[in-house]
Every structure is written in C-alpha cells, then in structure tokens.
Amino acid sequence: MTGQFAGGDLSRLRQLNTLAVVHALRRQPPRTLTEVARAAGLSRPATEDVVRELEAQGWVAQVDPAAGTMGRPARRYRFRSDAGWVLGVDIGGHTVRAIVADLDGQTQFGTRQPVSPAAGRADRLAVVDKVVAECLAGAGRTGAEMWATTVATSGLVDATGRVALSVALPEWTGLHLAEHLRRLVSGAVLVENDSRLAALAETWRGVARYARDVVYLLAGLRTGAGLIIAGQAHRGFGGAAGEIGALPEMGWIRAQEHLRDWPGTPDGADPDDSAGFVFAAAREGDRSALAAVRRYVKDLALGASALVLALDPQLVVVGGGFSRSADVILEPFRRELDKRCIRTPEVLQSALGEDAVAVGAVKHALDHLERHIFDPGSGLAAPEPPR
Amino acid sequence: MTGQFAGGDLSRLRQLNTLAVVHALRRQPPRTLTEVARAAGLSRPATEDVVRELEAQGWVAQVDPAAGTMGRPARRYRFRSDAGWVLGVDIGGHTVRAIVADLDGQTQFGTRQPVSPAAGRADRLAVVDKVVAECLAGAGRTGAEMWATTVATSGLVDATGRVALSVALPEWTGLHLAEHLRRLVSGAVLVENDSRLAALAETWRGVARYARDVVYLLAGLRTGAGLIIAGQAHRGFGGAAGEIGALPEMGWIRAQEHLRDWPGTPDGADPDDSAGFVFAAAREGDRSALAAVRRYVKDLALGASALVLALDPQLVVVGGGFSRSADVILEPFRRELDKRCIRTPEVLQSALGEDAVAVGAVKHALDHLERHIFDPGSGLAAPEPPR
Numbered sequence: 001m002t003g004q005f006a007g008g009d010l011s012r013l014r015q016l017n018t019l020a021v022v023h024a025l026r027r028q029p030p031r032t033l034t035e036v037a038r039a040a041g042l043s044r045p046a047t048e049d050v051v052r053e054l055e056a057q058g059w060v061a062q063v064d065p066a067a068g069t070m071g072r073p074a075r076r077y078r079f080r081s082d083a084g085w086v087l088g089v090d091i092g093g094h095t096v097r098a099i100v101a102d103l104d105g106q107t108q109f110g111t112r113q114p115v116s117p118a119a120g121r122a123d124r125l126a127v128v129d130k131v132v133a134e135c136l137a138g139a140g141r142t143g144a145e146m147w148a149t150t151v152a153t154s155g156l157v158d159a160t161g162r163v164a165l166s167v168a169l170p171e172w173t174g175l176h177l178a179e180h181l182r183r184l185v186s187g188a189v190l191v192e193n194d195s196r197l198a199a200l201a202e203t204w205r206g207v208a209r210y211a212r213d214v215v216y217l218l219a220g221l222r223t224g225a226g227l228i229i230a231g232q233a234h235r236g237f238g239g240a241a242g243e244i245g246a247l248p249e250m251g252w253i254r255a256q257e258h259l260r261d262w263p264g265t266p267d268g269a270d271p272d273d274s275a276g277f278v279f280a281a282a283r284e285g286d287r288s289a290l291a292a293v294r295r296y297v298k299d300l301a302l303g304a305s306a307l308v309l310a311l312d313p314q315l316v317v318v319g320g321g322f323s324r325s326a327d328v329i330l331e332p333f334r335r336e337l338d339k340r341c342i343r344t345p346e347v348l349q350s351a352l353g354e355d356a357v358a359v360g361a362v363k364h365a366l367d368h369l370e371r372h373i374f375d376p377g378s379g380l381a382a383p384e385p386p387r
Numbered sequence: 388m389t390g391q392f393a394g395g396d397l398s399r400l401r402q403l404n405t406l407a408v409v410h411a412l413r414r415q416p417p418r419t420l421t422e423v424a425r426a427a428g429l430s431r432p433a434t435e436d437v438v439r440e441l442e443a444q445g446w447v448a449q450v451d452p453a454a455g456t457m458g459r460p461a462r463r464y465r466f467r468s469d470a471g472w473v474l475g476v477d478i479g480g481h482t483v484r485a486i487v488a489d490l491d492g493q494t495q496f497g498t499r500q501p502v503s504p505a506a507g508r509a510d511r512l513a514v515v516d517k518v519v520a521e522c523l524a525g526a527g528r529t530g531a532e533m534w535a536t537t538v539a540t541s542g543l544v545d546a547t548g549r550v551a552l553s554v555a556l557p558e559w560t561g562l563h564l565a566e567h568l569r570r571l572v573s574g575a576v577l578v579e580n581d582s583r584l585a586a587l588a589e590t591w592r593g594v595a596r597y598a599r600d601v602v603y604l605l606a607g608l609r610t611g612a613g614l615i616i617a618g619q620a621h622r623g624f625g626g627a628a629g630e631i632g633a634l635p636e637m638g639w640i641r642a643q644e645h646l647r648d649w650p651g652t653p654d655g656a657d658p659d660d661s662a663g664f665v666f667a668a669a670r671e672g673d674r675s676a677l678a679a680v681r682r683y684v685k686d687l688a689l690g691a692s693a694l695v696l697a698l699d700p701q702l703v704v705v706g707g708g709f710s711r712s713a714d715v716i717l718e719p720f721r722r723e724l725d726k727r728c729i730r731t732p733e734v735l736q737s738a739l740g741e742d743a744v745a746v747g748a749v750k751h752a753l754d755h756l757e758r759h760i761f762d763p764g765s766g767l768a769a770p771e772p773p774r
Contacts (some may be wrong), residue, residue, distance in 0.1 A: 213624055234617075238730040246728075247696055249636050310612075
C-alpha cells in the first residue's frame with residue numbers, strides 16, 4: 001500500500017502545515033523551532049520553512065533572547081496576537097458598551113455610555129457611534145484595523161444583520177445594524193441577540209466554561225434567555241430561539257412588575273430603579289420586599305422551568321442586572337425550579353454581570369475569525385496575511 | 388517544505404485509506420477498482436491492496452459480471468451491507484415492535500405484538516422476548532449476529548441503559564433494560580427514549596429529512612416530544628430533554644382527557660379507543676366532537692408553542708397514533724401555534740406513523756456503528772472484520 005493521503009495534494013498539505021504551526025504557536029509562551037516542530041508534528045526543516053513564511057507575512061515574531069543567557073540561545077517565536085483586532089458592541093436599553101480585543105481575546109480597551117431607554121433610533125445610534133469611537137481611540141486603533149465586529153441587540157436579528165423585531169428598544173425594528181456599523185469599521189460585521197451572546201460569554205470566560213448545554217437567563221429590566229447546546233450558541237432556524245418569554249403563560253412578561261409595583265420604593269425614584277430598592281429591603285428582611293421578590297422569582301422560574309424541561313441543560317446561569325442580587329434571588333429560584341423540573345440542574349450566578357453581552361460579542365467575532373481563517377476544516381484555508 | 392502530514396504516521400494512513408475505500412463502496416452501486424480509486428482519492432495500486440484486504444475480511448464482495456458482456460469485463464466490487472445486522476425494538480404501552488435491518492438500514496423483517504397497557508414488568512418483558520425471537524427468526528438471523536441493538540421506551544433512561552423514570556408503563560422505573568436485552572443479542576445494546584427515536588426516524592426516512600432543527604410531537608394516548616438540534620437527537624445532560632409536558636401549565640397532562648371524556652363514545656368502548664370515535668365524528672362535522680378536538684389541540688399546541696419559542700425549529704412533525712387523523716388535527720393546530728409563536732414553523736404529519744419509534748431505534752443502532760466503526764474522526768479506527 002502506498003502512503004497516500006486521501007484527497008491530498010501538495011498545496012493542501014502546505015496549508016495544513018501552516019495551520020499546524022499557527023496552532024502550535026497561538027496562545028502559547030514563545031517556542032523554539034524544535035518545540036514548534038514537535039507540537040505541529042512536522043519535520044524541523046518543514047517547520048523552519050513555514051515559520052519563515054509566517055514571519056515575513058507578519059503572523060509570527062521573534063522574541064528577544066533573555067538577557068544574561070549563556071552561550072547562543074535558541075531563537076524563540078511567538079504568534080502575533082496583535083496582528084489583528086476585534087470589536088464587540090452591546091447596545092442595551094440603558095447603556096451602550098464596547099470592547100476592543102486582540103486575536104487571543106485579550107481586552108485592549110473597554111468603555112460605556114448611558115443612553116435613555118426612551119431614546120429613538122437616531123439618538124441611540126449617535127451614542128453607539130460615540131462609544132465605538134471612544135473605544136477605538138482608547139485601544140489606540142482605528143476602525144480599519146478591526147478584522148471582525150459583533151454587535152449585540154435585543155430582539156430578533158436576520159441573517160443579513162437587520163433587526164427583524166425588537167420590542168424593547170424604540171424605533172429599532174427594521175434597522176439594518178450591520179450596515180450602520182460598516183461605516184465605522186472594516187472587516188466582517190455580525191449582529192446577534194444579546195442574551196445569546198451573554199450565554200456565549202459565560203461558556204468562554206464565565207461560570208459555564210465546563211458545560212456543553214446551558215440555559216442563560218438575562219434577569220433585569222427585561223427577562224430574556226440564551227441557549228448553549230452542544231457547546232454552540234443556539235440561534236434557531238430564524239434566529240428566534242430562546243424567546244419563550246413571548247408565551248404569556250410563562251410569566252416573563254409580568255415578572256418585573258412585581259418589583260416595579262413594590263410600594264416601598266421612595267417617592268420620585270425612577271421606576272427602573274425600584275428593583276434595587278426591593279432587593280436591598282429584602283436583604284434586610286423586609287416582609288413585603290421578600291414577598292415581591294418571591295413573586296418575581298416565581299414568574300422567572302416558570303419560564304426557566306419550561307426551558308429546563310425542554311432542554312435538560314447541565315447548568316442554568318442567572319445573569320443580567322438583577323444577578324448582582326443573586327444572594328436574594330438564587331435560593332428561592334432554585335426551590336421554584338425544584339418544584340417543577342424532573343432533574344434540577346445546577347444554578348449559578350453570572351461571573352461577568354453586565355459585561356457579559358459585550359464580552360460575548362468579542363467571543364462571537366473571534367469565533368468568526370476561527371471559522372474563516374484558522375480552521376483546517378473550512379476549505380483548508382491558510383491564514384490570510386495581516387492587512 | 389517537505390510534504391509531511393501533521394501528526395501522520397503509516398498505520399493511520401492505512402486506516403484512512405481503508406475508510407476511504409469503504410466510503411467509496413458503501414451505499415453505491417458496484418464499482419470497478421478504477422472508480423473506487425477515483426472516489427477514494429487513492430492511487431490504483433493502493434486501492435487494489437485495500438480492496439483485497441477488505442475482501443479477505445468479508446467487508447467487500449466481487450459482483451458477477453453481467454451475462455453477455457463482450458470481452459473481459461472489469462471486475463466490480465460492492466460493500467457487503469449484509470456483513471452485519473442491527474435490531475430496533477419499540478416497547479410501547481399497547482404494542483411491542485421490532486425490526487432487523489442490514490448495515491445500509493434496509494429492513495429485513497419487522498414484526499409486532501399487542502401488550503396490555505396494564506401489563507407489569509415481567510409480562511411486558513415476556514412479550515419483548517417473544518417479539519425479538521419472532522423478528523430474528525423472520526429475518527433468518529440469530530441474536531449473536533446483531534452488531535448493535537437499540538431499545539425504545541417511554542420515560543427517562545440513564546447512560547447505562549436503565550429506566551430512571553417511567554410514568555407511562557407499570558413497574559418500569561428502575562428496570563435495567565440494556566441488561567435484559569443483552570441476554571437476547573450480542574453487540575452493543577443501547578436504550579433511548581421513544582419520542583427522541585421517532586424524531587430521529589423522521590430526519591432519516593420521514594418528512595424531516597431536509598431539516599436540521601425539528602420538534603417532533605408524539606400525539607397519542609400519551610403526549611411526548613423529541614428534539615433534533617443541529618441534525619442530532621438532543622438528549623440533554625441527564626437524558627431528560629423534551630419533557631416539557633411535566634409542567635402542568637403546558638396542558639399536555641390533561642390534553643387526552645378532552646377526547647377520553649367525549650360523551651359520544653359508544654357505551655362499553657375501551658376509553659383508549661375514544662379518540663378514534665371523536666376524530667371520526669369530527670370528520671363528519673359533529674359539533675361536540677369538533678369542540679373536543681379543539682380543546683385537545685389547544686392543549687397540545689400550548690406545550691408545542693413553548694418548545695417552538697424556546698428552539699425556533701425549522702419544522703414541527705406531528706406523529707404518534709393520533710397523527711393518522713392529521714386531516715382533523717393539523718389545521719387547528721397550526722392556527723393555535725400561529726397565535727402564540729413569533730415565527731411559526733412548518734407543521735407536517737409524520738410519514739412513518741406508528742413505525743417511527745422502531746425505525747428510529749434502527750437508525751440509532753446504525754449511528755452507533757458509524758461512530759465506532761466507520762468514522763475516521765473516532766481515533767481513525769479501521770472497520771473491524773465481521774464476526
């Protein structure tokens with residue numbers, strides 16, 4: 001039998017070798033050629049050829065040998081995670097956030113600005129433009145240096161990056177968000193649902209890192225859900241997965257009212273701030289506050305139980321603004337789940353809090369680059385040289 | 388750059404070549420060595436080596452040249468789909484079914500026997516033994532020739548093949564079904580939830596072949612659901628996915644009562660047969676029957692809407708015993724979904740009816756073989772020779 005790789009030819013082999021070297025260097029301390037050759041499963045001369053080519057293209061850099069080293073030290077190489085950049089933007093009801101990160105996902109700069117929940121399309125987009133400009137400037141980058149950008153929004157997003165339906169944000173349905181962002185950055189622009197991105201963030205850097213199937217609950221002024229199934233953010237056929245709150249029987253539509261209507265909120269306070277007062281009073285043992293929290297948690301748990309019974313996840317993550325009060329919410333929430341579910345999964349507080357959505361947007365943009373640049377499965381494309 | 392396959396060595400290459408040839412022959416008309424070499428991307432001498440080896444092991448057979456062919460015809464080879472067999476068993480409340488199929492999934496023999504819904508563990512298992520024996524005999528096979536067997540049951544099944552919880556079947560919780568079946572057949576014995584297997588069957592040979600995300604509804608004397616997500620039957624972390632019917636708010640627990648309690652059912656009829664009378668009367672336009680169907684459909688659609696809103700599937704398949712009356716059920720069901728869902732998916736009647744579960748069990752057993760014998764990704768194992 002001759003040793004022939006099924007379907008293989010020399011240029012594909014070259015691409016495979018290039019990717020093997022990239023993977024041997026990415027997210028690693030600097031390595032010598034010998035170490036790279038071992039990790040990539042290549043011969044030493046083949047490795048040297050590929051590393052030279054990647055260095056010429058700007059993907060790989062030599063690292064200065066440590067001072068005081070005896071003799072002639074072996075040259076070490078590192079992957080240039082600053083060869084490209086990604087941008088994550090979170091357009092919320094009350095706040096717009098942005099993060100610039102490198103190809104390893106290290107945050108270079110993050111920033112945010114408040115926005116009125118009542119702001120219309122033009123006003124909200126003006127805040128978006130300002131936050132993106134601030135974030136790029138803070139990271140010392142320009143929009144032209146972004147390789148991929150993901151924008152998070154509430155509601156349903158179609159495959160072209162248009163907001164197909166948004167109940168939470170005024171004048172938002174029909175907006176072509178991808179198009180708007182393309183005026184600010186180059187590279188791919190993706191738009192995705194905020195709860196889904198927050199779920200993704202928790203599997204990346206949060207409390208769901210070890211879990212394959214996760215129900216993420218956005219518990220805040222809105223209630224939403226993002227699903228991770230078999231390690232992937234689940235979009236659904238039309239991008240509408242996780243919208244169980246639309247079913248009135250699930251309680252999510254009325255859930256926040258129990259907090260908003262609490263009579264103990266000081267006169268003149270913004271109704272949006274009432275939750276904070278309720279949770280604080282409940283923490284002190286106030287009976288009517290505890291009752292309001294119980295009613296809120298019961299409604300939250302009803303929709304959550306439907307998701308748990310449907311999917312049987314390993315983990316439920318409670319995130320969103322209210323998750324700061326996990327000490328008040330989580331125990332009664334677990335008890336409510338336990339009453340309704342066949343198998344109650346672990347319930348954890350979000351590790352990322354209100355940053356989860358923007359962090360998830362960064363991860364989503366990086367995943368896009370992984371699929372289109374670094375994945376040997378996707379047509380065996382070798383990395384494109386940095387622009 | 389030397390042409391070296393990352394991580395490759397000669398024995399892996401041999402396995403890859405063997406699998407490339409197997410894939411070039413499986414589910415194909417007989418092929419010549421030249422055709423196999425082209426399809427597998429191998430050299431002609433390498434192909435000949437591999438085909439000889441597979442022929443000696445019993446995986447591949449020469450096909451007699453067509454009579455009357457002029458000159459010396461090229462030899463043609465076929466994959467021996469009869470080199471191994473799989474068994475699918477469906478243990479239902481009223482019926483036990485079994486199917487023996489070959490490695491291409493072609494049914495060799497199928498059979499069934501009624502069983503009383505009230506039958507306890509021992510009586511039901513006695514029927515299972517009888518049906519399996521009949522099915523093997525009908526296919527001209529023995530239990531020792533089965534490479535993989537999947538058994539379908541209602542309820543939750545743990546990873547070892549034990550029924551962790553069954554509400555529908557008497558004395559069923561705690562039964563180690565895999566162990567019981569291992570006394571009848573050799574090879575792997577797998578146990579899986581019946582709705583999940585029916586969903587799998589619809590994606591294989593039914594109406595869901597083109598769909599990646601599917602909600603399958605088992606609409607019958609019980610109501611259940613099986614989920615297909617990204618082309619895979621979704622089990623969940625503890626095998627409890629799809630159990631949304633456990634939530635009383637979802638209506639599935641009471642759904643069948645609307646049919647069972649219909650006053651038009653003839654005196655003395657088995658209450659389990661009342662649905663047939665209701666559907667028949669509704670078909671004739673009987674008002675009270677139509678009202679009973681509407682109440683049933685409304686409850687069915689409530690739980691279905693929760694699943695649709697959670698997952699946003701491409702397709703909902705209505706299967707189970709009641710799906711024979713799709714002409715009466717489907718239109719009102721679609722209307723109810725439409726009222727509740729953000730995006731109403733296509734709704735189709737099962738193509739496989741009451742055979743779906745056993746067909747899905749066969750597919751599940753075949754998938755097991757694909758993963759453990761024919762998949763180059765799973766440790767690059769070459770096919771094991773037939774026993």
